[in-house]
Amino acid sequence: MSDRKGIFAGDDPFALARAWLAEAEASEINDPNAIALSTVDADGLPNARMVLLKAIEDDAFVFYTNYESAKASEIEQAGKAAFVMHWKSLRRQIRVRGTVTREAGPKADAYYRSRSLKSRLGAWASKQSRPLSSRAALMAEVARVTAAKGTDPERPPFWGGYRIDPVEIEFWADGDFRLHDRFRWRREGPGEPWSVERLNP
Numbered sequence: 534m535s536d537r538k539g540i541f542a543g544d545d546p547f548a549l550a551r552a553w554l555a556e557a558e559a560s561e562i563n564d565p566n567a568i569a570l571s572t573v574d575a576d577g578l579p580n581a582r583m584v585l586l587k588a589i590e591d592d593a594f595v596f597y598t599n600y601e602s603a604k605a606s607e608i609e610q611a612g613k614a615a616f617v618m619h620w621k622s623l624r625r626q627i628r629v630r631g632t633v634t635r636e637a638g639p640k641a642d643a644y645y646r647s648r649s650l651k652s653r654l655g656a657w658a659s660k661q662s663r664p665l666s667s668r669a670a671l672m673a674e675v676a677r678v679t680a681a682k683g684t685d686p687e688r689p690p691f692w693g694g695y696r697i698d699p700v701e702i703e704f705w706a707d708g709d710f711r712l713h714d715r716f717r718w719r720r721e722g723p724g725e726p727w728s729v730e731r732l733n734p
């Protein structure tokens with residue numbers, strides 16, 4: 534039915550997303566795994582910010598953050614999120630929408646341990662999204678947690694991952710004269726079969 538071929542070919546959108554990201558890693562100057570993460574607040578007002586995508590698993594997209602941040606409360610309240618990643622040099626984007634759950638087990642511990650010590654301590658020091666009186670106050674907090682936690686801090690209970698389990702993934706590639714190629718994969722819910730359709734640009 535579909536004329537999906539070349540960079541759009543395949544039966545598994547997660548594998549396709551991994552392949553596009555691998556290509557971007559070779560061509561983008563920095564942060565090829567940056568995603569614009571979108572949430573809605575309790576009033577339905579949308580919000581967006583960049584985060585780094587840390588894993589494309591067989592069933593989910595994973596990023597890490599502070600569980601007491603604004604994004605976290607919006608995610609926990611709605612249970613849903615969306616993101617877009619855009620690669621300027623490849624002229625491609627991937628859009629994802631889905632339900633969200635926490636990744637707060639051994640995978641989060643392992644990822645936390647893989648970060649530099651300063652980043653691990655920074656996660657302890659930052660009360661992400663809440664007001665801060667001065668830069669000096671933050672640095673004093675970094676010094677305090679450095680003294681308290683030493684060189685092998687445990688993952689903070691308020692810091693970990695989120696898994697976005699998509700119900701929709703769109704692959705978009707630039708075409709001549711704005712006649713872009715778009716393929717939208719959709720499914721009823723996690724674990725359900727995918728259907729794919731080509732969309733008008």
Ligand SMILES: Cc1cc2nc3c(=O)[nH]c(=O)nc-3n(C[C@H](O)[C@H](O)[C@H](O)COP(=O)(O)O)c2cc1C
Nearest residue numbers: 564567582583584585597598599602603604605662
């Ligand atoms: C390129 C880039 C990557 C970022 N990666 C992360 C990340 O992986 N996790 C995170 O919590 N914040 C990350 N940030 C900071 C967020 O954009 C944001 O400022 C912070 O998470 C607070 O957002 P919130 O108040 O909406 O929760 C990144 C910012 C940029 C510009």
